[in-house]
Amino acid sequence: MSEGGGSPVEEKMLFSSSLASELCSQMPQASVGETRTRRRRKAKGDGAGGDAKKKRLRGEQLKFLEMSFQDERKLESGRKVHLATELGLDPKQVAVWFQNRRARHKNKQVEEAYAKLKMAHDAVVFEKCHLEKEVFKLKGKLLEAEEEIRKLSLGTSTAGASGSNAERGGSSPSSSLSTVSHHPLVGEFGVEGEADLMNIQEYNFNSYMMEWANFYGV
């Protein structure tokens, strides 16, 4: 882009410093943690004698700075001046490098924290799907067992039903079946639309697994 600024297009995009300070005084102060709206800053090279060329630091300078950063993330002024003279840099360059390095470090930490949280979340979702499948399997077994009991109870009632037996109420085979069918768990895991639900769960599980496998490249 244009160095030294001053093109008409750029001029339109930039706020004059007087307007900037006026806006600044009108802006409500943002509280901590709130996103602040910012004015567009002036381009450099606006006559302040700015050497616009950016100089990349040399390998050994970077190595030295990196070692120093690993040693201590913050930079007190004595250390700054010492590093600057040692590396033949402007103390301000050293300060800027540390500032940017701290920002990169923070970004990396946030990314790592995000990755960890995502993995934990994925594991929980995976476990949830697994448990849901398990629940449906068990419900199927429960239904089979109920059917078995029903068949057995029908067989015994036709073979030897008597009036006295019927008078005993709860102990009769038919009431035994009704006890089972009104068991809290049976009520909770009702049989209506069971097959559809199974299919939906299966679909969700499979699509999740595909997404998971794609994400982790397995």
Add this chain to the structure above:
DNA sequence: TTGTGTTTTATTGCCTCC
């Protein structure tokens, strides 16, 4: 070579602390 995306250096404005 050129267009485009990423990284690095530098600036600006605001905030906090002493």
Add this chain to the structure above:
DNA sequence: GGAGGCAATAAAACACAA
């Protein structure tokens, strides 16, 4: 009020595919 930190951003430098 000045120093120093941080977030946001600009812009140069670099990497790389087409």
